[in-house]
Amino acid sequence: xxxxxxxxxxxxxxxxxxxxxxxxxxxxxxxxxxxxxxxxxxxxxxxxxxxxxxxxxxxxxxxxxxxxxxxxxxxxxxxxxxxxxxxxxxxxxxxxxxxxxxxxxxxxxxxxxxxx
Amino acid sequence: xxxxxxxxxxxxxxxxxxxxxxxxxxxxxxxxxxxxxxxxxxxxxxxxxxxxxxxxxxxxxxxxxxxxxxxxxxxxxxxxxxxxxxxxxxxxxxxxxxxxxxxxxxxxxxxx
Numbered sequence: 001x002x003x004x005x006x007x008x009x010x011x012x013x014x015x016x017x018x019x020x021x022x023x024x025x026x027x028x029x030x031x032x033x034x035x036x037x038x039x040x041x042x043x044x045x046x047x048x049x050x051x052x053x054x055x056x057x058x059x060x061x062x063x064x065x066x067x068x069x070x071x072x073x074x075x076x077x078x079x080x081x082x083x084x085x086x087x088x089x090x091x092x093x094x095x096x097x098x099x100x101x102x103x104x105x106x107x108x109x110x111x112x113x114x115x116x
Numbered sequence: 117x118x119x120x121x122x123x124x125x126x127x128x129x130x131x132x133x134x135x136x137x138x139x140x141x142x143x144x145x146x147x148x149x150x151x152x153x154x155x156x157x158x159x160x161x162x163x164x165x166x167x168x169x170x171x172x173x174x175x176x177x178x179x180x181x182x183x184x185x186x187x188x189x190x191x192x193x194x195x196x197x198x199x200x201x202x203x204x205x206x207x208x209x210x211x212x213x214x215x216x217x218x219x220x221x222x223x224x225x226x227x228x
Contacts, residue, residue, distance in 0.1 A: 032215065034216070034217075036219075041221075041222075041224075042221055042222070043120070043207055043209075043219035043220050043221045043222050044207070044209075044217075044219040045219070046216045046217065046218070049215065049216055089159070093215070102147070102164060102166075102171070102172075103161055103164070103172070104161070104217070106158055106159040107158070108158040109158070
């Protein structure tokens with residue numbers, strides 16, 4: 001059974017700092033990995049999706065990397081801003097055809113606070 | 117597009133009452149998911165529909181929970197009777213061909 005872990009559970013940084021959020025998963029047979037952002041009282045917003053054949057994806061100040069063999073992904077946020085404060089979740093979709101390969105397994109998230 | 121629409125946004129009810137949550141997926145999306153989020157268990161998949169057909173309902177906790185998708189633009193999640201332990205945020209999400217799931221804003225359910 002796939003397990004996704006995100007450490008730390010909470011992180012507080014001063015504005016302008018570069019930071020890394022970590023995600024680890026136990027089963028490397030994945031189809032893709034996705035990073036989401038969740039603001040308080042809101043739904044999840046997809047930030048980046050990395051296919052299993054890719055090593056990284058970039059969007060603006062965000063860069064996500066994937067090391068399938070070691071079961072790890074990182075989300076790098078450059079020059080953090082107070083508006084980046086939110087909970088960040090990673091989710092993996094299993095590989096293989098048929099079965100339950102539509103099912104995302106989510107980590108519990110990292111609560112990020114960027115202080116002005 | 118307005119995104120995934122859920123109603124109500126907040127629901128407070130008493131134990132034993134029936135609760136119906138509603139979802140309108142993004143037009144053109146053929147996959148729909150219902151999730152439940154709690155502090156203890158995080159996000160859990162309850163049920164998955166593809167082309168309006170329930171494919172996997174193994175996450176539905178008990179027979180008290182049921183879900184329907186009568187057409188491509190509407191789905192409901194019903195809890196009858198509701199219990200305090202059902203209190204959570206319930207999300208609906210729909211998916212594109214590129215596999216990016218779009219989440220609705222959620223319904224915060226409180227069962228007293």
